[in-house]
Amino acid sequence: MSFDLVIAVDGPAASGKGTVASRLARHYGLPHLDTGLLYRAVGVGAMKQHGAIEEATAERVAAHITQAHLSEQALMTRAAGELASQVAVYPGVRAALLKFQQDFAAKKGGAVLDGRDIGTVIAPHAPAKLFVTASPEVRAERRWKQLSGLGEGVSLEEVLADIRKRDERDSGRDAAPLLQGADAALLDTSQLTIEAAFREACRLVEQARGSIKS
Ligand code: CDP
Numbered sequence: 001m002s003f004d005l006v007i008a009v010d011g012p013a014a015s016g017k018g019t020v021a022s023r024l025a026r027h028y029g030l031p032h033l034d035t036g037l038l039y040r041a042v043g044v045g046a047m048k049q050h051g052a053i054e055e056a057t058a059e060r061v062a063a064h065i066t067q068a069h070l071s072e073q074a075l076m077t078r079a080a081g082e083l084a085s086q087v088a089v090y091p092g093v094r095a096a097l098l099k100f101q102q103d104f105a106a107k108k109g110g111a112v113l114d115g116r117d118i119g120t121v122i123a124p125h126a127p128a129k130l131f132v133t134a135s136p137e138v139r140a141e142r143r144w145k146q147l148s149g150l151g152e153g154v155s156l157e158e159v160l161a162d163i164r165k166r167d168e169r170d171s172g173r174d175a176a177p178l179l180q181g182a183d184a185a186l187l188d189t190s191q192l193t194i195e196a197a198f199r200e201a202c203r204l205v206e207q208a209r210g211s212i213k214s
Helices: 017-028 036-050 055-063 067-071 078-087 091-105 118-122 136-149 156-172 194-213
Strands: 005-010 032-034 110-115 128-133 185-188
Touching: 005 017, 005 118, 005 194, 017 032, 017 110, 017 128, 017 194, 036 055, 036 067, 036 078, 036 091, 055 091, 078 156, 091 110, 091 118, 110 118, 118 128, 128 194, 136 156, 185 194
Parallel strands: 005 110, 005 128, 032 110, 128 185
Antiparallel strands: none
């Protein structure tokens, strides 16, 4: 019997969840949605419209987000990440983005989604759930390299401070906080190369699939 393979990949900023999710999607031939882009697009859009982050504007922007809004290069900046985590605390914004994500997760054959609340809120019935993490120092170094590659002049210390602030906001909020669900397999990538993290992710997905079939 075959079933739709929905893979939920959650974790904190720069943990490697996006890379793992995109490799898994390629491996299993599934579509991939980086849900962080939705919040980034809402944060950037709300800022453009209002000049500051404010709940009603963010909700209005969230209600009109489509796939076409997700490929802008501006979404990858440090500022966009910060704006995303600010709008992500609003329950109305999360509610407005729910259908888009659930429709994606319901694609025939399955899908891979990465974010903060995929296994807990968006796709609680996903047959495979991973919680990808790494130490704040390792994550800061990865994000710093990424931002430097995009031409952003920022120090490693500033990036580490951003990461700590974002962890606190994402884990401490009331609406769908970042947490490892009891049924999600932990993947700590601190000491792993991309290739090793991908191999371990595959093993965990296969283990989850196996336990469902048996
Ligand atoms: O790559 P990075 O983790 O820095 O950021 P991201 O995944 O693009 O997410 C940016 C922000 O959006 C996060 O800090 C969260 O506040 C928020 N987010 C969320 O609340 N729920 C999701 N499913 C995805 C992102």
